Amino acid sequence: MKMISKEYAKQLKKEIAKADELPNFIDEENIFNILEKAKKADKQEVKDILDKARDIDNKGLSQYETAVLLQNKDKALDEEIFALAKEVKQRIYGNRMVLFAPLYISNVCKNVCAYCAFAKTNKELVRKTLTDEEIKAEVSVIEGMGHKRVLVVYGEYDYSPEWLAHTIDEVYATKTNPSGEVRRVNINCAPLNVEGFRTLKNANIGTYQCFQETYHTETYNKMHISGNKTNYKWRLYALHRAQEAGLDDVATGALFGLFDYKFEVLGLLAHAEELEDKFGVGPHTISFPRIEPALGSEMSYQPPYQMSDYEFKKIIAILRLAVPYTGLILSTRENTEFRRELLELGISQISAASRTYPGGYVDMKANVPQEQQFSIGDERPLDEVICDLATTLDYIPSFCTGCYRLGRTGDHFMGLAKSNFIKKCCTPNAMCTFSEYLNDYASEKTKKVGMELIRKEFEKMDEGDMKVKVKEALSRISNKGERDIYF
Ligand code: SAM
Ligand code: SF4
Numbered sequence: 001m002k003m004i005s006k007e008y009a010k011q012l013k014k015e016i017a018k019a020d021e022l023p024n025f026i027d028e029e030n031i032f033n034i035l036e037k038a039k040k041a042d043k044q045e046v047k048d049i050l051d052k053a054r055d056i057d058n059k060g061l062s063q064y065e066t067a068v069l070l071q072n073k074d075k076a077l078d079e080e081i082f083a084l085a086k087e088v089k090q091r092i093y094g095n096r097m098v099l100f101a102p103l104y105i106s107n108v109c110k111n112v113c114a115y116c117a118f119a120k121t122n123k124e125l126v127r128k129t130l131t132d133e134e135i136k137a138e139v140s141v142i143e144g145m146g147h148k149r150v151l152v153v154y155g156e157y158d159y160s161p162e163w164l165a166h167t168i169d170e171v172y173a174t175k176t177n178p179s180g181e182v183r184r185v186n187i188n189c190a191p192l193n194v195e196g197f198r199t200l201k202n203a204n205i206g207t208y209q210c211f212q213e214t215y216h217t218e219t220y221n222k223m224h225i226s227g228n229k230t231n232y233k234w235r236l237y238a239l240h241r242a243q244e245a246g247l248d249d250v251a252t253g254a255l256f257g258l259f260d261y262k263f264e265v266l267g268l269l270a271h272a273e274e275l276e277d278k279f280g281v282g283p284h285t286i287s288f289p290r291i292e293p294a295l296g297s298e299m300s301y302q303p304p305y306q307m308s309d310y311e312f313k314k315i316i317a318i319l320r321l322a323v324p325y326t327g328l329i330l331s332t333r334e335n336t337e338f339r340r341e342l343l344e345l346g347i348s349q350i351s352a353a354s355r356t357y358p359g360g361y362v363d364m365k366a367n368v369p370q371e372q373q374f375s376i377g378d379e380r381p382l383d384e385v386i387c388d389l390a391t392t393l394d395y396i397p398s399f400c401t402g403c404y405r406l407g408r409t410g411d412h413f414m415g416l417a418k419s420n421f422i423k424k425c426c427t428p429n430a431m432c433t434f435s436e437y438l439n440d441y442a443s444e445k446t447k448k449v450g451m452e453l454i455r456k457e458f459e460k461m462d463e464g465d466m467k468v469k470v471k472e473a474l475s476r477i478s479n480k481g482e483r484d485i486y487f
Helices: 006-021 028-038 044-055 063-071 073-091 132-145 162-174 193-200 217-223 233-237 238-244 263-278 309-322 335-347 384-392 412-419 423-441 444-460 465-480
Strands: 096-104 147-155 183-190 224-226 251-254 285-287 327-330 350-351 396-397
Touching: 028 063, 028 263, 044 063, 044 309, 063 263, 063 309, 073 309, 073 335, 096 132, 096 384, 096 423, 132 162, 132 465, 147 162, 162 183, 162 193, 183 251, 217 224, 217 233, 233 238, 238 251, 238 263, 251 263, 251 423, 263 309, 285 465, 309 327, 309 335, 327 335, 335 384, 384 396, 396 423, 396 444, 423 444, 423 465, 444 465
Parallel strands: 096 147, 096 350, 096 396, 147 183, 251 285, 285 327, 327 350
Antiparallel strands: none
8 A cells, every 4th residue: 555544644643732741852952052161172172172172082082072073163173073073983894885876766845945945835846756666677777887876765655664674575576687686775764753763674674764853943943834744742752652662773963054063962962861861872874964956946056054065074084973872874965076085084974876866766866856856966876986986095995784684783782882893793794795895796997996095905904813703704705606695
């Protein structure tokens, strides 16, 4: 059944209205006070906070400490923040970079968000919901590039959770030669109720992702003009409901440009602290899209709180220090040159070769204003992105899905992450999935560069069991054609 039943719609309406009774754990007054107090911090205090952040056995930074770094105006100290973020990122994540492709399944939406091209009132947008056949065709193209991880995206419409789950089944079921398969489907869809999230859990999704957009209620109310999304708390508690349904990898984010970026960063931290408090685990990842020009949205061309590149760099570096074990995601909204710079500061996952409209991979045009959600800054094909990562940054592109498939999710993952596991296990998994890519999908140029990088990375490994296992796995991949080996 594609659409929700009348009973379900009624139930949902009731639950959304009831969300208003929940407490707002984003204490706005407190955030403003922290930001004011942090302005008074001197240089020494900034340095002390950096010393604390350097010790990655600490759990990151408090809201106040984060605010001090955000308020710092001394450029030399900012440089120290950038340098430390790079160091922390390298120590925790090593030189691997996880890659994924977004897959827009629908651009039909019942809401009106002031910044989005999918808003119901946008009459210029060509609306489309992919059929099963179209989903398979899109996935085939994505797999043909070499991707193994997909983020499915939908507008907010009356789609039933069962239909959402069905579309996920279609993605998993699509296999192509030589080794094309999607091994992890993450999802960005409108907040559901607990029952709906359970249906998604049963469809084997990886992460449920929902951005709060802005944590500032007044701005939230201004930007969300009609539809279910107008209810701030229904959205604020979406990740709680997902957790209650057993989805322990949840992801949040803020859309930068709607309100003061410093406030939003503290909002993200407050959200993370609340989840940690209630469920023992914070968000698996945080995203921080900047508003991009979107058809039909005047404000998207001139956002009220446009953030400069420098400020954007700063929030990435500061988030890396504040939540060292939380993945940070960067999308193709940012352009190529700038993306390179940001990766080093703390990004652990990027989308690549993205299309932001339903049918965009079969169609293959990067920018189609009449159908897409926002314009793409980095239009390069996956092979080019990978070659660039491997040559200019010495990064090992990773398509790894090992943790989620071995049940290392939620607090289990966080516990492991904090024990230097990411480097010990994720790097071997990155090497194996990269080797698969090089054998099956890479251009000759990328293959040459990539094989050399894997060799260098292998040599860097400590002698021991894992090194022996990786040697054997790499040989099985290249010489025996085995695939999907993970630790
Ligand atoms: N409809 C669902 C929702 O709103 O949560 C999921 C899909 S929505 C297309 C995914 C995200 O796109 C939103 O959460 C928002 O942050 C982002 N977005 C919307 N308009 C944008 C724009 N003009 N530039 C950049 N990101 C945008
Ligand atoms: Fe619809 Fe989501 Fe776009 Fe809002 S952001 S208009 S809910 S697709």
